[in-house]
Every structure is written in structure tokens, then in C-alpha cells.
Amino acid sequence: MPIYLDHAATTPLRREALDAMLPYLTEQFGNPSSAHSYGRAARAALDEAHERVARCLGADGREIVFTSGGTEANNLALKGAAWAGKARGHRIVSSSVEHHGVGHTLRYLEKFGFEVVELPVDRYGRVDPAEVDAAITDRTILVSIMLANNEVGTIQPVAEIAAAVRTHKDVLLHVDAVQAAPYVEIDVGRLGADLVSIGAHKFEGPKGAGALYVRHGTHILAQQQGGTQERHRRAGTENLAGAIGLATAYELACAERAETVARLKRQRERLAKAVLVVPGTELTGHPRQRLPGLFSMVARDTDGASVAMALDLEGIACSVGSACTTGSTEVSHVLTAMGYPEEEARGALRLSLGRTTTDDEIARACAIVPGVVASMRVGALALAADPLGQGLPA
Ligand SMILES: Cc1ncc(COP(=O)(O)O)c(C=O)c1O
Structure with missing residues (x-):
């Protein structure tokens, strides 16, 4: 599943x-x-x-x-x-x-x-x-x-x-x-x-x-x-x-709120800690005054929609931000209002946990997400440096 x-x-x-x-x-x-x-x-x-x-x-x-x-x-x-x-x-x-x-x-x-x-x-x-x-x-x-x-x-x-x-x-x-x-x-x-x-x-x-x-x-x-x-x-x-x-x-x-909030906060912090070691990533939103289970970030030099798609292939369902704007090419009005330039806002990713999220799922996400984000970044940077692939062996 x-x-x-x-x-x-x-x-x-x-x-x-x-x-x-x-x-x-x-x-x-x-x-x-x-x-x-x-x-x-x-x-x-x-x-x-x-x-x-x-x-x-x-x-x-x-x-x-x-x-x-x-x-x-x-x-x-x-x-x-x-x-x-x-x-x-x-x-x-x-x-x-x-x-x-x-x-x-x-x-x-x-x-x-x-x-x-x-x-x-x-x-x-x-x-x-x-x-x-x-x-x-x-x-x-x-x-x-x-x-x-x-x-x-x-x-x-x-x-x-x-x-x-x-x-x-x-x-x-x-x-x-x-x-x-x-x-x-x-x-x-x-x-x-x-x-x-x-x-x-x-x-x-x-x-x-x-x-x-x-x-x-x-x-x-x-x-x-x-x-x-x-x-x-x-x-x-x-x-x-x-x-x-x-x-x-x-x-x-x-x-159940008190118990749910405590568990989600712990799980979200664990996930954030694992993912934010990837170079070029940054937490978005307030570090403390935030929803307990919502981890949001930008990964510079990536396209969030492509990262979410790659994660989907690896068995993780998440999104770039609002579900209502998925599929549109519009960049997030929220990140833009927060001062993120358009290129950075394009690298948005949102992983939102819920009451039924298990520790085992978080452990698996911690093992998968950083690698996917890092490889998408490396791929995007390589493409930017060598758009025609001329440096690659035939
Ligand atoms: C802050 C906020 N307001 C309003 C809505 C819309 O709610 P509904 O999907 O029930 O129409 C959402 C749904 O994503 C939301 O996150």
C-alpha cells in the first residue's frame, strides 16, 4: 500500500x-x-x-x-x-x-x-x-x-x-x-x-x-x-x-487532539530532520507556530510536481501544496507572498501526516524521501549545466 x-x-x-x-x-x-x-x-x-x-x-x-x-x-x-x-x-x-x-x-x-x-x-x-x-x-x-x-x-x-x-x-x-x-x-x-x-x-x-x-x-x-x-x-x-x-x-x-498533536509533531520532526539534510532544501512556514503534522519545504533547483510524481512511483503519496491547484502551472501564491522567488516556489513539496499515520510509515518515508529529492536535484542541476547532454558519453 x-x-x-x-x-x-x-x-x-x-x-x-x-x-x-x-x-x-x-x-x-x-x-x-x-x-x-x-x-x-x-x-x-x-x-x-x-x-x-x-x-x-x-x-x-x-x-x-x-x-x-x-x-x-x-x-x-x-x-x-x-x-x-x-x-x-x-x-x-x-x-x-x-x-x-x-x-x-x-x-x-x-x-x-x-x-x-x-x-x-x-x-x-x-x-x-x-x-x-x-x-x-x-x-x-x-x-x-x-x-x-x-x-x-x-x-x-x-x-x-x-x-x-x-x-x-x-x-x-x-x-x-x-x-x-x-x-x-x-x-x-x-x-x-x-x-x-x-x-x-x-x-x-x-x-x-x-x-x-x-x-x-x-x-x-x-x-x-x-x-x-x-x-x-x-x-x-x-x-x-x-x-x-x-x-x-x-x-x-x-x-483525541492532545494525543494526536503530540504524536504528529514527533513524527513530522523526525521526517523533517531526515529530509532537510539534502542540500538546497529549506523548511517553509513557521518553525514552531505550525500545524503538527504538516511538513512543507522547498527544494531549490527542482520542480515540486516532478518530485511528487517521483515519490508517487516510490510509493509515497504527497503533493506540492494545495490540492486545488494541482495540475495547474501556477506557482503558489502563498510562497510568493512569503517572499520566495518564483524559481524557488516551484520546488515546493508538502508531506502532511494524519492521525492514522504510523511510525513505521514515517521510518519508510525517512528512508525514501531524501534520496528522491536529492536525485531530482542532481538530475535538474546536471540538465541545467548541460542541456543538450553533450558532456555525456554516447
Ligand atoms: C484552509 C482551507 N480552506 C478551505 C478549504 C476548502 O474546503 P473544502 O474542501 O471542504 O471545500 C480547504 C481545503 O483544502 C482549506 O485547506
């Missing part, structure tokens, strides 16, 4: 989540909006799923809106808050390292007259809370900053950013916590966010299920019209099995 080191892209569905979902895909198929007994049973299970997710976040069940995933949660948060706040202002502050689910949504809002400010980041991908504060004007309605970056794993100083946002009246804070949710404790009260996005498939829940936390009193406009589901915030018959799978997987991830 190939070793799966791409948990930042997605994780396998855990057995407990599947078992909890199955009855709602079979006998208990009722529509939560139906008045009869099937519907009432479905409604009770859906209400309970709201409560269970809310408890993990220190929130109230009525503050949770189930969505089709992290991308939809981000879209609903940003467009919903932007349109609801239009009368107060049109300025939105964000960062230059957000996931496309945020970045591209903001580009879209610009077409409708919203002004978007993308703050720069430091070499480690961190936003300076003082810069957030300085960027907020009396026309600002929303700030959106991710909790942890999906390409380089850097954790943002969100509590400090929230404190800065709070000094301004009527400015909402949205936090994309999709990548961070399994590994970073989120208490919405302590975090100080008004809107928080999570997605189930990053913590061994099902794909196509996500949730948006919406603080009581926060007005967002629904982005799809139809029924009154999710307290008028998200029309459409609910994905009940998905919501239950999300709630089950998230509860387990939160309960």
Missing part, C-alpha cells in the same frame, strides 16, 4: 463516522422538514448534530449552519456578511495567503464594488495584527484571516488579530479554520471570531459536509434561495448523514 502523506488534501473517512452515518443513508431517510414521524426523527438527529458541533466549538447549536464543505462555508461567510453589511461600508481586509475558497470569493466581491485589502505576510506566512488594525477604516465591515495555512501549516495569531478587530465598532471577523480544526482547539468565545468555517473531510469525516459558525446577532444574507432550512441561512434539504458524520468525526478529533 502506498504511504499516504497528503492529509492536508483530505483524510480517510473514519469507521465511527461511517457507522454513525449509515442509518441515515438507509432506514432513517426522513426529511427533517417533514411533519410525520420519519421527519421528526430526522429533525431530532439534525438538531443533535448542531448541538454536538457547537459543543466542540464552545458555541450554541443555533449558531451552526451545515454546508456542503469548507468552500461553501467560506462563501456563505464572506458573501453573506458583505451583502448584509453593504449599507455600513464596502471594505474587506484579508491576507495574501488565504485559501482560494476565500481569495477567489473576495475577487468575486470586488466585481460588485467591494474594496478588498490583502495584507502582506512575513517570511513565515504570518500576518501582523498591528497591520490588520491599521488597515481597518470606518468603511470596513469584515476581516477574514485563516487560522492555519493549508500549504505551509503556519498558524496565524488569530486571538491577537481578533483583539485588534474588536477595537473597531461593527467589524466582523471571519476565520477559515478548515485546515486547523482537527489540531487547534477552537473556542469561539476565546478566539473572538464571529464566523468560523470548518470542513469534515479534513478530520476523517465525509467529503461534501462542512459547517459555518455564525455568532448570535451576526447578520449574514443567505446565498442560496429556497426553503427555510438552517434558520433561513442555507436553503435546501439538509445532508443529514453528512452532518452526523461531521459531528461524530469532529467530536472524536477534539477528544
Whole structure:
């Protein structure tokens, strides 16, 4: 079996989540909006799923809106808050390292007259809370900053950013916590966010299920019209099995978090130590304020996509960065924003560990990855020095 080191892209569905979902895909198929007994049973299970997710976040069940995933949660948060706040202002502050689910949504809002400010980041991908504060004007309605970056794993100083946002009246804070949710404790009260996005498939829940936390009193406009589901915030018959799978997987991830984080950190450090001896390699992202299982690097003079392909042939599944941009020739906007020149950013590689990653898999990865990275580098350097192969024997 190939070793799966791409948990930042997605994780396998855990057995407990599947078992909890199955009855709602079979006998208990009722529509939560139906008045009869099937519907009432479905409604009770859906209400309970709201409560269970809310408890993990220190929130109230009525503050949770189930969505089709992290991308939809981000879209609903940003467009919903932007349109609801239009009368107060049109300025939105964000960062230059957000996931496309945020970045591209903001580009879209610009077409409708919203002004978007993308703050720069430091070499480690961190936003300076003082810069957030300085960027907020009396026309600002929303700030959106991710909790942890999906390409380089850097954790943002969100509590400090929230404190800065709070000094301004009527400015909402949205936090994309999709990548961070399994590994970073989120208490919405302590975090100080008004809107928080999570997605189930990053913590061994099902794909196509996500949730948006919406603080009581926060007005967002629904982005799809139809029924009154999710307290008028998200029309459409609910994905009940998905919501239950999300709630089950998230509860387990939160309960096991301390142990998982300690193990992943140890495994990631072991892998990083083995790989970063290869000349021309460098860790990307913050050395300490980072997701425990996400190891990201650049290998100079290589093409990350080719390295990932070579690793695939050696039985290791990993990626260059965001799964959403795989296959495109675009270089990472995250690494570029962190100050890496395009040639270096092309050598990006991300190995992301998960709860089910074993020590044996890490030992095997430590034995394989450095050799593959080194040989790809040697090959690329030889090609650059002698592009026509004239120095090679016939
Ligand atoms: C930080 C971040 N935000 C949003 C998303 C999108 O989530 P989904 O795949 O559930 O739509 C991802 C997925 O990679 C992510 O890492």
C-alpha cells in the first residue's frame, strides 16, 4: 500500500463516522422538514448534530449552519456578511495567503464594488495584527484571516488579530479554520471570531459536509434561495448523514487532539530532520507556530510536481501544496507572498501526516524521501549545466 502523506488534501473517512452515518443513508431517510414521524426523527438527529458541533466549538447549536464543505462555508461567510453589511461600508481586509475558497470569493466581491485589502505576510506566512488594525477604516465591515495555512501549516495569531478587530465598532471577523480544526482547539468565545468555517473531510469525516459558525446577532444574507432550512441561512434539504458524520468525526478529533498533536509533531520532526539534510532544501512556514503534522519545504533547483510524481512511483503519496491547484502551472501564491522567488516556489513539496499515520510509515518515508529529492536535484542541476547532454558519453 502506498504511504499516504497528503492529509492536508483530505483524510480517510473514519469507521465511527461511517457507522454513525449509515442509518441515515438507509432506514432513517426522513426529511427533517417533514411533519410525520420519519421527519421528526430526522429533525431530532439534525438538531443533535448542531448541538454536538457547537459543543466542540464552545458555541450554541443555533449558531451552526451545515454546508456542503469548507468552500461553501467560506462563501456563505464572506458573501453573506458583505451583502448584509453593504449599507455600513464596502471594505474587506484579508491576507495574501488565504485559501482560494476565500481569495477567489473576495475577487468575486470586488466585481460588485467591494474594496478588498490583502495584507502582506512575513517570511513565515504570518500576518501582523498591528497591520490588520491599521488597515481597518470606518468603511470596513469584515476581516477574514485563516487560522492555519493549508500549504505551509503556519498558524496565524488569530486571538491577537481578533483583539485588534474588536477595537473597531461593527467589524466582523471571519476565520477559515478548515485546515486547523482537527489540531487547534477552537473556542469561539476565546478566539473572538464571529464566523468560523470548518470542513469534515479534513478530520476523517465525509467529503461534501462542512459547517459555518455564525455568532448570535451576526447578520449574514443567505446565498442560496429556497426553503427555510438552517434558520433561513442555507436553503435546501439538509445532508443529514453528512452532518452526523461531521459531528461524530469532529467530536472524536477534539477528544483525541492532545494525543494526536503530540504524536504528529514527533513524527513530522523526525521526517523533517531526515529530509532537510539534502542540500538546497529549506523548511517553509513557521518553525514552531505550525500545524503538527504538516511538513512543507522547498527544494531549490527542482520542480515540486516532478518530485511528487517521483515519490508517487516510490510509493509515497504527497503533493506540492494545495490540492486545488494541482495540475495547474501556477506557482503558489502563498510562497510568493512569503517572499520566495518564483524559481524557488516551484520546488515546493508538502508531506502532511494524519492521525492514522504510523511510525513505521514515517521510518519508510525517512528512508525514501531524501534520496528522491536529492536525485531530482542532481538530475535538474546536471540538465541545467548541460542541456543538450553533450558532456555525456554516447
Ligand atoms: C484552509 C482551507 N480552506 C478551505 C478549504 C476548502 O474546503 P473544502 O474542501 O471542504 O471545500 C480547504 C481545503 O483544502 C482549506 O485547506
